[in-house]
Amino acid sequence: MSLVDDVRQVRRGWHWGEVKPRSWPERAPAVPDRSSNLGWARAEPVRSARWLLQKGVSLPFTRVMANPQVRGAEWMESLERPAIIAANHASHADLQLLLYALPDRARERTVVAAAADYWYQRPWLGRLVSLWLNTFPFSRTGGPQAVLHHSSQLLKSGWHLLIFPEGSRSADGRVQEFKPGVGFLARETGAPVVPIHVRGGQRIMPKGRAYPLPAPAQVRIGRPLQAQGKESARAFAGRVERSVRELAAGTDEPDVIGSWIERWRAAGPPSGAAARRRS
Structure with a gap:
């Protein structure tokens, strides 16, 4: 069966809740997504489509927009088992910067926890981010037990789990307090946690902006x-x-919007008269 046939099968299945393509291989990781009905996002045909979308569209676009400087990728390459990836969060651009930074093998095996109240309120948007970014919905208002079972199944099936422990985007770019959920997941699953810091996302797409602008990132x-x-x-x-x-x-630079350094830079060099007075 072709990829086109698989896509048609998935599309027909939305109404009835059966979204698994007929060509789903038996060797695929067993990931029980019944609670979110998004198991299709981890199916082999969809994973191939996602690889094409990311390699052909989103990763080149990220390189053009931000040309991210990536350091420490060897820590991801050294992992011997699935891990929880914990990063700061200041912008919708953060996720694409993170995916750009991950080595190919790790990126293809990473699933992203996405806030259900934001990304899955509109069915079309939930399906889009599940296809493009390999997301699954989690409740920001529920306790750790609400996502523990599903997250542990994903980790056991060989997927890295990317989460934003702050719970929401930082308004000024500063790292906010991490919720204890990341610690709970790590303790209950035994998975290592890879810390990551993203800088520059809030300049590319600050909170409230609907489109990205070019800016450097690290x-x-x-x-x-x-x-x-x-x-x-x-x-x-x-x-x-x-x-x-x-x-x-x-x-290399402060991570805060409106920091004193940014205001100092925006002010420019002092005028000739002011400079003479200071001297």
Whole structure:
């Protein structure tokens, strides 16, 4: 059966809730997406389509718009098992910058937790981001147990899980407090957590803007972290947050919109009269 036949099968299945293509291979990872009805997003034909979309469209577009500087990619390549990827979040551009930064093999095996109340309120939008970005919906108002089962199944099936532990986009670009959910997931699943800091997304697409603008970006990937012994979920989440902040401190420029440095740069050099007075 061709990819076109698979797409038609998926399209016909929306109304009845059966969205698995007939050509789904038996060897594909068993990921029980019944709660969100999005198991089709991990099917082999859809994964091939996503690879074409990203390689042919979104990754080249990201390179043109931001030409991201990526450091620490070797930490992702060194992973021997699926991991939780925890990154700061200031812009809708962050996710594409993150996917650009991941090595090909890791990108193709990464599923993204997306806020159900934002991305899945409109069915067409939920289907689009599931196809393009390999997302699955999670509730920001529910407790950790609401996503633990599904997340653990994805990790057990060989998928990396990308989450934004702050819970929502930062308004000024500063790293916000990480919710304990990332620590809870790490403790319950035993998965390592890879801290990542993204800089520049808020300049490309700040909160409230509907379209991107060209701006430089940096993505720094840190050493994987592992929850230790009796370390609580909240304590481990704090440790992941500190690691992301340390990565942020290593970026070449401040990460904050409206910082004193930006205001100083915008002011330009002092006028001749002002310069003479200061001298």
